Amino acid sequence: MVGSPDFLTGRGQDQAPEFQELESPEGELHLRFYTPSGAEFALPATGIREVLSPSPDRITPVPNVSPLLLGTLNVRGRVVWVADLGQFLGDAASLNTDRPEISVIAIEDQDIMLGLAVDRILGMEWLDIENVQATTAAPDSVAPFLRGEWVLGQDGSQCLRLLDQVAILRSARWAA
Template sequence: MVGNPDFLTGRGQDQAPEFQELESPEGELHLRFYVASGNEFALPATGIKEVLSPPPDRITPIPNVSPLLLGTLNVRGRVVWVADLGQFLGDPMPLNTDKPEVSVIAVEDQDIMLGLAVDRIVGMEWLDLDEVQAATNVPDSVAPFLRGEWLLDEQDNKHLRLLDQVAILRSARWAA
């Protein structure tokens, strides 16, 4: 096989003579996910420390703390608070933790790390920040934590809302 001249030139019978160029992605990389109410959000990948999927029994409940907090999680020796992001944003539906794994997005800013528990992670996607619009028809509980939104489907009025992880981390709402 190595002696085959087609192998050495990288061209075989099934390959076209021209090269196919890879397209460079447009925009910036974001993580898309859903909260329990079915609303879809995104966070910039640059603000995410890591994504975890621990079993619910690894999240230790802590008494007498904000009801937004599910408990703490040990991440390689570091204690990280885990919060129900949907509840934090004012959703009436609490996160269902009665499943094999809980999706947790760990965000960090200046040595403060917080785990944001979400219903379902869609995945990473390149999104164009030039297409972000000012958020419309947003509840007051969500507005301080939004950078804007993308209009996904005008007919169904479906939006993908871009969250500001630093505003979430620095919120006074955690003290409640």
């Protein structure tokens, strides 16, 4: 069988002689998600360490810290702070932690890791970074953490905002 010419070329009785070409994705890979207020955001995949779905009881509350922080999470022996991203960005609605799992996006930069708790993760998507526009109508609480936005839909009524994970990690808001 290994000596058969059909084996080496990948052709056999059950395979069509034509090969289908896979389309190569355009743009860069991003993770899309929602905050509790319903706002949709994206983070570049290159800045994401991993996506977790721990039960709320795995996040240990810590007293006398910023109200933005939900607590700490043990990620394979490493203690990671978990923050309510919506609250950090100025949402009036706080994250509902009364559910079986909480979606946490672990971002990392220069050995600093932070878990961002979000309402719902949509998934990974290739997005064309060249179509990112300057943000025009972002609230002041969100603007310092945005790289720009994509306008979605035929009528342009929706936008997908691209967050800057390094700006989030380095923010002075964590000291408050």
